[in-house]
Amino acid sequence: MSSKNKVFIATSLDGYIADKQGGISWLDDIPDLGNEDMGYAAMMASTDALIMGRNSFETVLSFDIDWPYDKAVFVLSNTLKSIPPALADRVFLEKGPLKEVLKRLHSQGFKELYIDGGKTIQNFLREDLIEEMIITTIPVLLGAGIPLFGLLDKPLKFKCVESKIYAGEILQSRFLRKK
Amino acid sequence: MSSKNKVFIATSLDGYIADKQGGISWLDDIPDLGNEDMGYAAMMASTDALIMGRNSFETVLSFDIDWPYDKAVFVLSNTLKSIPPALADRVFLEKGPLKEVLKRLHSQGFKELYIDGGKTIQNFLREDLIEEMIITTIPVLLGAGIPLFGLLDKPLKFKCVESKIYAGEILQSRFLRKK
Numbered sequence: 554m555s556s557k558n559k560v561f562i563a564t565s566l567d568g569y570i571a572d573k574q575g576g577i578s579w580l581d582d583i584p585d586l587g588n589e590d591m592g593y594a595a596m597m598a599s600t601d602a603l604i605m606g607r608n609s610f611e612t613v614l615s616f617d618i619d620w621p622y623d624k625a626v627f628v629l630s631n632t633l634k635s636i637p638p639a640l641a642d643r644v645f646l647e648k649g650p651l652k653e654v655l656k657r658l659h660s661q662g663f664k665e666l667y668i669d670g671g672k673t674i675q676n677f678l679r680e681d682l683i684e685e686m687i688i689t690t691i692p693v694l695l696g697a698g699i700p701l702f703g704l705l706d707k708p709l710k711f712k713c714v715e716s717k718i719y720a721g722e723i724l725q726s727r728f729l730r731k732k
Numbered sequence: 733m734s735s736k737n738k739v740f741i742a743t744s745l746d747g748y749i750a751d752k753q754g755g756i757s758w759l760d761d762i763p764d765l766g767n768e769d770m771g772y773a774a775m776m777a778s779t780d781a782l783i784m785g786r787n788s789f790e791t792v793l794s795f796d797i798d799w800p801y802d803k804a805v806f807v808l809s810n811t812l813k814s815i816p817p818a819l820a821d822r823v824f825l826e827k828g829p830l831k832e833v834l835k836r837l838h839s840q841g842f843k844e845l846y847i848d849g850g851k852t853i854q855n856f857l858r859e860d861l862i863e864e865m866i867i868t869t870i871p872v873l874l875g876a877g878i879p880l881f882g883l884l885d886k887p888l889k890f891k892c893v894e895s896k897i898y899a900g901e902i903l904q905s906r907f908l909r910k911k
Contacts, residue, residue: 704875712901
């Protein structure tokens with residue numbers, strides 16, 4: 554099986570994944586979607602593992618919920634020393650250059666990887682390591698915040714292969730890297 | 733007839749309307765669309781007049797082409813002293829607060845207005861004066877450039893009511909202000 558790194562994330566119409574204070578309360582404001590998960594379960598079903606940064610990991614831990622992932626999660630961190638014992642069989646620390654991390658995960662059979670967290674996504678894009686992005690656009694202009702995309706050494710071309718509207722107002726579009 | 737201010741613009745996937753140098757050469761790189769104008773003629777047909785800033789006006793003048801608009805164009809500028817004589821029956825200078833400019837244009841029968849140019853669009857949005865945005869997303873990440881959207885005093889909610897894909901890769905989506 555070939556490998557794939559994919560992004561599945563929501564942004565504001567002006568491209569922010571969090572407001573100026575790092576908050577995501579503007580996401581609470583979207584219309585009731587009922588049982589509609591906007592493709593999350595299907596995306597997860599084809600995912601072998603998640604890769605996220607320390608910030609995202611600690612944010613998930615801070616939510617007062619059960620651990621939400623049933624796939625292996627690899628946390629990229631050069632500073633984190635250990636994973637809470639309760640998660641030791643599901644969450645694993647990784648460090649070092651991204652291409653080497655990917656080589657290790659691929660050799661362990663983790664091929665289709667869900668890359669999450671703003672900084673981690675930017676780091677992957679800067680090394681042109683993202684093949685697919687499913688971006689859910691919450692149609693609000695925040696005016697400022699933490700942007701999804703960042704600086705690049707060179708432009709990266711994608712193609713939009715699919716777009717959908719949920720609840721009459723939320724846009725979701727799927728982009729594939731065009732090489 | 734009620735009035736409407738609308739935006740029809742192309743941006744990169746990371747939200748830039750021009751590259752770091754102000755250039756738009758990345759737009760030359762899109763696939764051949766044949767006679768497909770991505771809705772431009774239809775949008776123009778329902779337009780009474782355009783409003784743009786001095787930058788956009790001077791950019792259009794700098795292109796070695798015939799004047800491209802058959803609708804009245806109002807140029808917002810506090811510094812421009814006059815319009816080239818050849819355009820005096822089609823291009824008009826306006827200055828002062830946006831709401832007063834709009835009142836004047838409405839009273840002259842210009843109701844449906846196409847707001848163009850990055851800074852002008854941002855100024856209209858900052859005063860919550862945009863009702864509709866048709867955004868064509870060229871699926872390239874530039875990494876830096878001149879952003880379409882800017883700072884706002886407060887978030888503005890829209891809803892995405894339509895999305896289309898052109899040439900198998902370009903996304904166009906239509907947003908209406910949700911109040």
